[in-house]
Each structure stands twice: as structure tokens, then as C-alpha cells.
Amino acid sequence: MTIRAHALLILLPLAAGLVLTTTGCSAIENAVHKTHEERFADRAAAEQGWKGVAAPAWLPDDATDIRNLATNDETNSVILARSTAPLPAGCREADRRSIPFDTASWAPTLDRFPDRVERCGDYEVMRVDGAWLGWFTATEAGQTPAPVAG
Incomplete structure (x- = not known):
């Protein structure tokens, strides 16, 4: 696997988490809490x-x-x-x-x-x-x- 593929594997979950936390999605927050x-x-x-x-x-x-x-x-x-x-x-x-x-x-x-x-x-x-x-x-x-x- 290339360095670029490794970087994508690491960054994709982080980016997804950032999107979820910055969207203000109350449904996700409510489920967690x-x-x-x-x-x-x-x-x-x-x-x-x-x-x-x-x-x-x-x-x-x-x-x-x-x-x-x-x-x-x-x-x-x-x-x-x-x-x-x-x-x-x-x-x-x-x-x-x-x-x-x-x-x-x-x-x-x-x-x-x-x-x-x-x-x-x-x-x-x-x-x-x-x-x-x-x-x-x-x-x-x-x-x-x-x-x-x-």
C-alpha cells in the first residue's frame, strides 16, 4: 500500500468525524447522550x-x-x-x-x-x-x- 493510501485510511475517519461534529446534527448528539x-x-x-x-x-x-x-x-x-x-x-x-x-x-x-x-x-x-x-x-x-x- 502506498503512503497516499495509508494517509487516506487515516484521514477519512477523521474528516468524517469532523463533519459530524461541525454539522450540529442534534440527532447524533441525542443518540450519544x-x-x-x-x-x-x-x-x-x-x-x-x-x-x-x-x-x-x-x-x-x-x-x-x-x-x-x-x-x-x-x-x-x-x-x-x-x-x-x-x-x-x-x-x-x-x-x-x-x-x-x-x-x-x-x-x-x-x-x-x-x-x-x-x-x-x-x-x-x-x-x-x-x-x-x-x-x-x-x-x-x-x-x-x-x-x-x-
Whole structure:
């Protein structure tokens, strides 16, 4: 084998890896990190298309541009929903217990989280830049957000 053939055998995998890492392909990143992402135009679309568990009951009726990043086993998720409406009546202010498990490219960057957030069922939720940012963090192995009775 020539030097040129050896160089190609070494450089081709490196070039392929560079292309994959620079394309920003979320599908590859999600597979590696065992996560999935969803995006919905509004609450009705989210309720029909949410994967893994039910769409969170805390999503306001006027919610738009709803995004979700969750682990494949649904033990962690972070959700952003644009909305001017208040949260449903069942949400209550409480001490924050956790922070989102991951920061999606579409999520606002926060230097610090408040000590108090809204507790909406199993989710912690806070207002950020004209949107609601919510997250679920399992407190035991295999736990997923409990469905909320309507």
C-alpha cells in the first residue's frame, strides 16, 4: 500500500468525524447522550405529539413554540414554552429542589436559579424572558413525571 493510501485510511475517519461534529446534527448528539428533543407549535400539538409521557399539565393554554429535551427514559426533562398567561391554579410557589439536567441550545442561559420556583405537579417551573422554563428531575431510579388528573 502506498503512503497516499495509508494517509487516506487515516484521514477519512477523521474528516468524517469532523463533519459530524461541525454539522450540529442534534440527532447524533441525542443518540450519544440518550436524549430526544421535541418541538410543537402550540399546546394542542404538544398534547397530541408528546413522546414518552403525557404533555405537562402546567403548559398554559396560550403556550407556543414549545420545546422539550428529555432523557430517553424520561427521568429528566427541560421544557421551554412561550406564553404570556399565568400558570394553572394547581401550581404553588415552593423551594427549588434541582436545576435542569441539561441546557439545550434553545434554552435561555442562566447564571443562577432562584431559590423559589413554581411547583407544578412533579415539575419545577419559572418565568424566563416571556416564557416558562420547566424541568423534571427524577428523585429515584426509573421515576417519570406523574400524570396530573384533569
